[in-house]
Amino acid sequence: EAQVTQNPRYLITVTGKKLTVTCSQNMNHEYMSWYRQDPGLGLRQIYYSMNVEVTDKGDVPEGYKVSRKEKRNFPLILESPSPNQTSLYFCASSFAWASTDTQYFGPGTRLTVL
Amino acid sequence: DQQVKQNSPSLSVQEGRISILNCDYTNSMFDYFLWYKKYPAEGPTFLISISSIKDKNEDGRFTVFLNKSAKHLSLHIVPSQPGDSAVYFCAASARDSNYQLIWGAGTKLIIKP
Numbered sequence: 001e002a003q004v005t006q007n008p009r010y011l012i013t014v015t016g017k018k019l020t021v022t023c024s025q026n027m028n029h030e031y032m033s034w035y036r037q038d039p040g041l042g043l044r045q046i047y048y049s050m051n052v053e054v055t056d057k058g059d060v061p062e063g064y065k066v067s068r069k070e071k072r073n074f075p076l077i078l079e080s081p082s083p084n085q086t087s088l089y090f091c092a093s094s095f096a097w098a099s100t101d102t103q104y105f106g107p108g109t110r111l112t113v114l
Numbered sequence: 115d116q117q118v119k120q121n122s123p124s125l126s127v128q129e130g131r132i133s134i135l136n137c138d139y140t141n142s143m144f145d146y147f148l149w150y151k152k153y154p155a156e157g158p159t160f161l162i163s164i165s166s167i168k169d170k171n172e173d174g175r176f177t178v179f180l181n182k183s184a185k186h187l188s189l190h191i192v193p194s195q196p197g198d199s200a201v202y203f204c205a206a207s208a209r210d211s212n213y214q215l216i217w218g219a220g221t222k223l224i225i226k227p
Contacts, residue, residue, distance in 0.1 A: 042219040043158075043217040043218060057215075090158070100146060102160040104159075108155070112162075
């Protein structure tokens with residue numbers, strides 16, 4: 001089954017404790033991205049990757065890191081989480097980077113930073 | 115300032131009737147528009163899209179209308195079914211911004227029996 005998986009689905013942590021949210025897709029997609037969804041704001045892009053070892057900032061990259069060492073995986077790293085990073089996070093992938101290509105989303109990770 | 119706005123946080127429609135979800139945008143350079151649908155505890159899924167060279171695109175019960183002069187698009191669902199209850203996101207992109215998607219805040223559609 002074609003899918004994007006994220007782990008963990010739910011996470012409660014404390015300020016400053018490094019964490020990683022994993023994302024994996026099995027569709028051999030080149031393009032992957034991370035979004036956060038906050039009430040009243042829709043989805044905002046954090047980082048995206050057009051291919052292995054190619055990553056770039058989205059609209060809200062501060063406080064986040066990513067890596068793309070393999071085509072299928074695109075982990076999101078919060079080196080020192082803060083309460084303003086409490087949000088719902090989605091990973092997405094598509095065959096290519098054009099917006100005309102349908103993005104496939106993971107189920108989301110709800111992160112709470114205390 | 116949000117470039118894509120969905121001014122109705124929620125909408126309630128009787129089953130069998132037409133649902134109309136609206137989306138306004140401010141950037142005249144947007145040339146591709148999409149609607150995504152999201153159920154609770156799931157990620158968004160693609161529903162329908164429209165290019166700026168068209169003013170209408172239809173897929174089964176779903177039709178998207180684009181009014182470029184008004185910078186407005188709408189999604190029509192006819193007839194509305196209980197399974198259509200979800201949050202609907204409007205998104206837009208422009209070639210000159212590397213096709214980055216700009217998303218609206220979403221409208222929660224509730225279909226009443």
